[in-house]
Amino acid sequence: MSWRNWGRTESAQPVRVLRPATEAHVATAIEQAAADGLPVKAVGSGHSFSGIAVAPGVQLDLSGLTGLVGVDHATDRVTLRAGTPLHAVPALLAPHGLAMPNLGDIDQQTISGAVSTGTHGTGLTFGGLATQVVGARFVDGWGEVHVVDASHKWLPAVALGLGALGVLTELTLQCVPAFQLQAVERPEPLEQVLDSWAERIRAHDHVEFYWFPHTATALTKTNTRLPLGAPTRPLPGWRRRLDDDLLANGLFELTCRACSRLPGLTPTVNRAAERLTGNRTFTDVATAVFTTRRSVRFREMEYAVPAGILPQVAREVGALIERRRWRVSFPLEFRVAAADDRWLSTAHERDSGYVAVHRYWRDAEDDYLTEVEALLRDHDGRPHWGKLHTRTAADLAGAYPRFADFLVLRDELDPDRRFANPYLERVLGA
Numbered sequence: 001m002s003w004r005n006w007g008r009t010e011s012a013q014p015v016r017v018l019r020p021a022t023e024a025h026v027a028t029a030i031e032q033a034a035a036d037g038l039p040v041k042a043v044g045s046g047h048s049f050s051g052i053a054v055a056p057g058v059q060l061d062l063s064g065l066t067g068l069v070g071v072d073h074a075t076d077r078v079t080l081r082a083g084t085p086l087h088a089v090p091a092l093l094a095p096h097g098l099a100m101p102n103l104g105d106i107d108q109q110t111i112s113g114a115v116s117t118g119t120h121g122t123g124l125t126f127g128g129l130a131t132q133v134v135g136a137r138f139v140d141g142w143g144e145v146h147v148v149d150a151s152h153k154w155l156p157a158v159a160l161g162l163g164a165l166g167v168l169t170e171l172t173l174q175c176v177p178a179f180q181l182q183a184v185e186r187p188e189p190l191e192q193v194l195d196s197w198a199e200r201i202r203a204h205d206h207v208e209f210y211w212f213p214h215t216a217t218a219l220t221k222t223n224t225r226l227p228l229g230a231p232t233r234p235l236p237g238w239r240r241r242l243d244d245d246l247l248a249n250g251l252f253e254l255t256c257r258a259c260s261r262l263p264g265l266t267p268t269v270n271r272a273a274e275r276l277t278g279n280r281t282f283t284d285v286a287t288a289v290f291t292t293r294r295s296v297r298f299r300e301m302e303y304a305v306p307a308g309i310l311p312q313v314a315r316e317v318g319a320l321i322e323r324r325r326w327r328v329s330f331p332l333e334f335r336v337a338a339a340d341d342r343w344l345s346t347a348h349e350r351d352s353g354y355v356a357v358h359r360y361w362r363d364a365e366d367d368y369l370t371e372v373e374a375l376l377r378d379h380d381g382r383p384h385w386g387k388l389h390t391r392t393a394a395d396l397a398g399a400y401p402r403f404a405d406f407l408v409l410r411d412e413l414d415p416d417r418r419f420a421n422p423y424l425e426r427v428l429g430a
C-alpha cells in the first residue's frame, strides 16, 4: 500500500488503493470515500516532486483507465482516457496521422497528471500541455460527472486543475498532423547564448539550453519542425546508446555519486562533462526528439518568469551559485513557453521563461533551492505545481489574476474537500 514518487521526495500510506476501470467506478469510489469520511486522490505516474499527488485516504490508480476513446478527423481532436501514459500516445495517434503539438523532456507521465500540474516543453509560440486540452470529462467531489468542451467557462480551470476540482476520466486534445523535428544540439559560450536569447526564441520553433554550474558553456538544443515526408536522419543506434544511455545516464550517475561524496570535485567534473557533450544534428519523428530517458534520479524546482528577463535572471542565478560556493553537479535548464489562458498556468497571460534547478537526489540538502527560489520569486516568478517550492495560498493569490475564481469553482465542485491533501491545503488553502 505504500507509495513514493519518482524523485523520492514524497511518500504516502493510503488507507486503500483502487484501480477503477470505468468512469462509473471512479464515481462510486468517490461516493464510498465520502461515506467513509476519507479524502480521494487520483495519481498518475508519480513524477511530481511536490506533494501534489500524495493520497492519505483513497488512492485512485488510473492505470486501468487508458487508451483512445475517439478521433475527430475534421478537427484533429483526439479523446484519450485520463490515465493514458504519454509514451503510449504516439502509437495511438500514428494510424490517424496525428501528434501532440509539443511535449516536455520525458514521456513517462500520464496525460491527466501532466496537464494537471502545468507540464510544459519549450517554444515561444507553444503553450504548455494543458493548452492542448479542448474538452474533458471529470467526476466532482459529489460523485457527479461533468462534460466540458472548448467553449465551457470552466475549461481553463479544469484543464490545469491541480487535482483539486475532480478526477479527470477523459481528455480531448487538439492535435496536429504528425511531424518531424530537426534537432541541432551543441555546446556554445553561455554569454553568447544569453546575449542572443531574445532573437533565438523568435527565430526557432523550440529552443532550450542546459548550463552546468562552474562552466561557461551552454548546451543548446534547437528543434525545427518539418513535415512528415521530409527526409529523416535519425541518430544511429550506437550514437544514441553512447550519448543518451552511457554518457547522459550511466556515466552521469557515477559522476553525480562521486560529487555527492566529494563535492570539491564538482567543478572539474562539470568541465569534463561539458567537453564530452558533443555536437549532433539529426532528424526524427517529433516524440523521439522531444523526449529522452532519464535514469539519474534528482530533485527539481522550476519557476516561470517573464520571458524577456530570462537572460538577466540566468546571470543572477549563476552569480548567486558562485557567491554562495554551492557545488552543483546537475545542470540548470532554461526554456520558454507562450502565454495562455489557463487560470493557474505558470504562463497565464504572459510569455514565460523557465528556470529549472536540480539536485542529484543523494546530495545533502542545503539552501541552494530555497535561495534560488527567493531570487526567482523576486522576479515575479511562478512555481511549477509539480516541482519543489515553498509558496502558500496567501502569496500565490497575487501571482495569478484568476486565483480567486479558481477557489470559487473549487468550493462549488468540491465543497467538502474530498480531493484535499496537505499540498493543496498549502497552495490553495483549506
Ligand SMILES: Cc1cc2nc3c(=O)[nH]c(=O)nc-3n(C[C@H](O)[C@H](O)[C@H](O)COP(=O)(O)OP(=O)(O)OC[C@H]3O[C@@H](n4cnc5c(N)ncnc54)[C@H](O)[C@@H]3O)c2cc1C
Pocket: 006, 007, 041, 042, 043, 044, 045, 046, 047, 048, 049, 052, 053, 062, 082, 083, 103, 104, 105, 106, 108, 109, 110, 111, 112, 113, 114, 115, 116, 117, 118, 119, 120, 121, 162, 163, 164, 166, 167, 168, 169, 294, 384, 386, 387
Ligand atoms: C524526470 C522528470 C522529467 C520531467 N520533465 C518535465 C518537463 O519537461 N516539463 C514539465 O513541465 N514538467 C516535467 N516534469 C514534471 C512532471 O511532468 C509533472 O510533475 C507531472 O504532473 C507528472 O505527471 P504524473 O502522471 O506523474 O502525475 P502525478 O505526479 O502522479 O500527479 C500530478 C497531479 O495530477 C493529479 N492527477 C493525476 N491524474 C489525475 C486525474 N485523472 N484527475 C485529476 N487529477 C489527476 C494528481 O492528483 C496530482 O495532483 C518532470 C518530472 C520528472 C520526474
